[in-house]
């Protein structure tokens with residue numbers, strides 16, 4: 001299932017930076033502040049130098065929200081696990097092209113398991129890696145940081161990659177969502193959308209100790225909407 005498009009540009013808070021002692025409340029807060037989906041970062045300590053969360057947390061997120069769940073697998077051998085993540089409640093499942101020699105098979109398996117197939121690459125991986133599978137995915141994720149941690153700085157070269165990917169998608173799969181993940185804040189969200197993104201993951205910009213969650217969500221939404229109007233008037 002693709003996230004429901006009530007907003008043209010979708011915002012999905014990443015719970016990686018949430019306070020896990022009260023995860024349900026933290027999810028309810030972003031849901032009340034117009035979040036479109038919940039992004040769940042799964043890390044295995046092998047593909048990325050960190051270990052995060054797995055099936056029980058995806059199940060808990062599903063029980064806590066009506067929003068679609070977008071699972072980002074930063075793990076080796078993702079094909080071993082996609083059915084279980086779909087069964088745990090994932091609506092979209094993203095796999096890294098770098099770690100899967102049988103990408104077609106894995107993306108088809110995600111679809112067969114009832115989730116939307118999505119593919120991603122790290123900032124240092126050539127875009128051409130994605131080209132063969134673009135026609136069969138429902139979302140492509142451009143990483144704008146090296147995955148593994150929340151709170152990193154947006155890599156500016158991602159903007160050019162978003163523009164190029166948008167052109168590639170317009171040719172072969174124009175309804176495919178283009179998601180961006182890493183270092184997105186109110187100060188750069190407009191530029192990310194102007195470059196061609198329609199789906200933004202935000203972690204530390206929304207979930208941080210001194211941040212008011214609803215205010216942060218509305219600040220992001222305002223920046224995104226403002227930029228849209230500017231481009232419409234060009």
Ligand code: DX5
Nearest residue numbers: 014147148151182183203204
């Ligand atoms: C990074 C994760 C991101 C992360 C984003 O490895 O894939 O989803 O939570 O966090 P921020 O928005 O803080 O960069």
Ligand code: ZN
Nearest residue numbers: 041072181201
């Ligand atoms: Zn992520």
